[in-house]
Amino acid sequence: MEIKKSAIAGTLESSDVQIMLSTGKNGFEFELESDVAKQFGDQIKETIVNVLKKYKIENAEIRVIDKGALDMVIKARAITAAQRALDIVDTPQWEVL
Amino acid sequence: MEIFSNGRVVSLDEVLQNKEWRQNYQETIETKYPNKVVLGIKLNIPGPIKTNASLKKVFELGWNKIINSLKDKKLEIFFFNLFLDKITGPEGVVVVSGDIIPVKKEMITFESNFLLGRLFDIDVMSKTDKNYQLSRTQLGFEARKCLICEQDAKICAKTQKHTLAEIYREIEKLIEKYMKQDIKNVKIKTVDAALAALLYEVTVNPKPGLVDPISNGSHLDMDVFTFIDSSQALRPYFSAAYDLAVNFKEKDLTQLFNELRKLGMIAEKDMYAATNGINTHKGAIFSLGIFLTAVAYLKKQQNYSIMALQQTIKKMLSELLEDDFKSINMKNNGELTAGEQQFLKYKTRGIRGEAVDGYPVVFNYGLSYLKASTGSLNQRLLDTFMYIAEHTSDSNLIKRAHSVAILTEMKNFTAHYFKLGGSKTKEGIEYLYKLDKLFIERNLSLGGSADLLILTIFVAKIEGVI
Numbered sequence: 420m421e422i423k424k425s426a427i428a429g430t431l432e433s434s435d436v437q438i439m440l441s442t443g444k445n446g447f448e449f450e451l452e453s454d455v456a457k458q459f460g461d462q463i464k465e466t467i468v469n470v471l472k473k474y475k476i477e478n479a480e481i482r483v484i485d486k487g488a489l490d491m492v493i494k495a496r497a498i499t500a501a502q503r504a505l506d507i508v509d510t511p512q513w514e515v516l
Numbered sequence: 517m518e519i520f521s522n523g524r525v526v527s528l529d530e531v532l533q534n535k536e537w538r539q540n541y542q543e544t545i546e547t548k549y550p551n552k553v554v555l556g557i558k559l560n561i562p563g564p565i566k567t568n569a570s571l572k573k574v575f576e577l578g579w580n581k582i583i584n585s586l587k588d589k590k591l592e593i594f595f596f597n598l599f600l601d602k603i604t605g606p607e608g609v610v611v612v613s614g615d616i617i618p619v620k621k622e623m624i625t626f627e628s629n630f631l632l633g634r635l636f637d638i639d640v641m642s643k644t645d646k647n648y649q650l651s652r653t654q655l656g657f658e659a660r661k662c663l664i665c666e667q668d669a670k671i672c673a674k675t676q677k678h679t680l681a682e683i684y685r686e687i688e689k690l691i692e693k694y695m696k697q698d699i700k701n702v703k704i705k706t707v708d709a710a711l712a713a714l715l716y717e718v719t720v721n722p723k724p725g726l727v728d729p730i731s732n733g734s735h736l737d738m739d740v741f742t743f744i745d746s747s748q749a750l751r752p753y754f755s756a757a758y759d760l761a762v763n764f765k766e767k768d769l770t771q772l773f774n775e776l777r778k779l780g781m782i783a784e785k786d787m788y789a790a791t792n793g794i795n796t797h798k799g800a801i802f803s804l805g806i807f808l809t810a811v812a813y814l815k816k817q818q819n820y821s822i823m824a825l826q827q828t829i830k831k832m833l834s835e836l837l838e839d840d841f842k843s844i845n846m847k848n849n850g851e852l853t854a855g856e857q858q859f860l861k862y863k864t865r866g867i868r869g870e871a872v873d874g875y876p877v878v879f880n881y882g883l884s885y886l887k888a889s890t891g892s893l894n895q896r897l898l899d900t901f902m903y904i905a906e907h908t909s910d911s912n913l914i915k916r917a918h919s920v921a922i923l924t925e926m927k928n929f930t931a932h933y934f935k936l937g938g939s940k941t942k943e944g945i946e947y948l949y950k951l952d953k954l955f956i957e958r959n960l961s962l963g964g965s966a967d968l969l970i971l972t973i974f975v976a977k978i979e980g981v982i
Contacts, residue, residue, distance in 0.1 A: 429532075429535075429536075430535045430536055430538070430539040431539070432535050432538070432539065432639070433560075433637060433639075434673065435532070435535050454651075454659075454670055455670055455671060455674055458671065458674075459674055487669075487670035487673055487674060489673065489674065489676070491528060492528070492532065495528055495529070495532055496532065499532075
C-alpha cells in the first residue's frame with residue numbers, strides 16, 4: 420500500500436511517542452529522536468516496522484520522537500499513524516490489531 | 517492502606533486519546549497566552565487505575581503547593597483550569613508570568629523536594645520562548661529516578677523492570693509516609709498554638725484585675741511566672757488530647773468529650789503540682805482541651821473549617837448541661853463549683869452554657885473582632901479582650917462581686933474604654949490602669965473572659981489570623 424498523505428500520531432508528552440509518516444521511495448527511512456535511543460532504538464524501529472508491514476506499507480519516511488513510550492504505546496501510535504496516512508481512519512483494519 | 521483497590525480501569529486507548537486532547541488543549545492555551553508560561557500538571561501513575569479519591573487528594577495537595585510556590589515567587593497567575601474528575605487522572609493547567617527557566621527550576625524543585633512530588637509530572641511550556649524544549653538534564657538536574665531502584669526512570673519503565681504490584685506498593689508506602697508526617701506536623705503546630713494561647717493571654721497588658729507581667733491584679737497568690745510554669749505543665753495534656761482525638765473511632769462525639777475529661781482531671785493535678793496548689797488554668801484545661809480535641813478530630817478527618825469546628829464542639833458537649841446540672845442537687849454546697857452555685861442562685865449558666873452553645877463569644881465576637889483589629893499584637897489582643905469582657909457573663913467576675921449586677925457595671929467600663937479610643941490611645945491605656953486599681957480594691961477579676969481570650973487566640977493561631 421502507498422502512503423497517500425503525511426500523517427502524525429502521538430504527542431511529545433513523557434511516556435508517549437510521536438510518529439510522523441510520509442511518502443518514501445527506499446523502504447523504511449527512520450529519523451529517531453529518543454533519550455533511550457542507544458539502548459532501545461532498534462527495538463522502537465522494529466515495533467513500528469512490524470505495524471507498517473501489517474498494513475502492507477513498504478516505503479515510508481518515518482520521523483519518531485520518543486519520550487520513553489512503552490512498547491504497547493509505540494504500537495498503538497504506529498497503528499493510528501498508519502491509518503491516518505492510508506486515509507482509512509473511518510474504516511480501520513481491526514484485524515491488524 | 518490499599519490505594520489501588522478501587523478506581524475504574526482505563527484502556528490504553530483512553531489514555532492515549534487523552535494525551536492528544538491535552539496537547540491540543542495546551543496548545544490552545546499557549547496560543548491564547550503567547551508571552552506567558554504555561555504549566556501542565558498531572559499525576560504520574562503507571563497502570564490502568566489513574567484516579568480515585570486518594571489519588572485526587574494527592575493531586576490536590578500538590579496542586580495547592582504548586583500554586584502557593586508560584587505566588588511565593590511573586591509570579592502572577594493569569595489563568596488556571598482544574599480537571600479533577602477525568603477518568604484518565606486529575607490534571608490541570610496554570611498560566612503564569614515570568615521566564616520559563618526559573619519556573620521550570622521551581623517545578624523541578626517541587627518534584628524533587630515535596631515527598632509526593634515524585635508522583636507528579638509537570639510540563640512547563642511557552643509559545644515564544646526559545647528554551648521551550650529544555651530538559652531536566654540540560655538545566656543541570658538529574659533525570660527522574662525510578663520509584664523503586666533509583667535508576668533512570670525511563671529505562672525501568674521501558675524494560676518493565678518492576679511489576680505493577682511492586683510499583684503500587686511503593687506508591688502506597690510513599691503516600692502513607694506523607695500522611696504520617698503530615699499528622700505529626702499538624703500535631704506539633706496545634707499543641708504549640710494551645711501553649712502560645714496560654715502564654716499570649718498572660719502577657720497581654722494591662723488587664724484589669726488579671727495577672728500580667730506588670731501587675732498581679734487581684735491575685736495575691738500568683739504572678740506571671742506561675743502562669744508560665746502552669747502552661748508548661750499542660751503540654752503533655754494537649755499532646756494526649758490530640759492523640760485521643762486522632763485515635764477516636766466512635767461516632768458519638770459526647771464520648772470523645774467524656775474521654776477528654778479524664779485527661780483533664782490528670783491535667784488539673786499536673787497544674788496544681790506546677791503551681792503549688794494554685795488554680796491558674798482550670799477553665800482553660802476544660803475549654804482549650806475541647807477546642808484542641810475538636811481541631812485534632814477534624815484535621816484527622818481532613819474536614820477542618822471554622823464552621824465545622826464550632827459544630828464539632830457543640831456535638832461533643834450536647835449532653836454537658838444535662839449531665840452536669842443533674843448531679844448538682846446531690847452535692848453539698850461546699851462541693852459546688854462557682855458556676856454550679858451561680859446556676860442555683862442566679863440561673864446563669866456560666867462557661868457551661870457558653871460551651872454548650874458552641875462558644876458564641878469566641879466565634880461570633882472575639883474572633884471577628886481580632887481579625888478586624890489593627891495595631892501591635894498587644895493592642896489588638898487588649899481590645900479583643902475588652903470586647904470579649906463586654907459580651908460575656910463572666911462567672912469569675914460574678915463570684916468575686918457576689919452579685920450579677922456587676923455585669924451591667926462591666927458593660928459601662930468597656931463602653932467607656934472604647935469611647936476613649938481603646939488600646940491605641942493614651943487615655944484608653946490610662947483607663948485600664950485605673951480599672952486595674954479599682955478591680956484590686958474590690959477584689960474583682962475577669963477569669964472567664966481571660967479563658968475566652970485564650971480560646972480566641974488559639975483559633976486565630978490555627979486560622980493564621982495572628
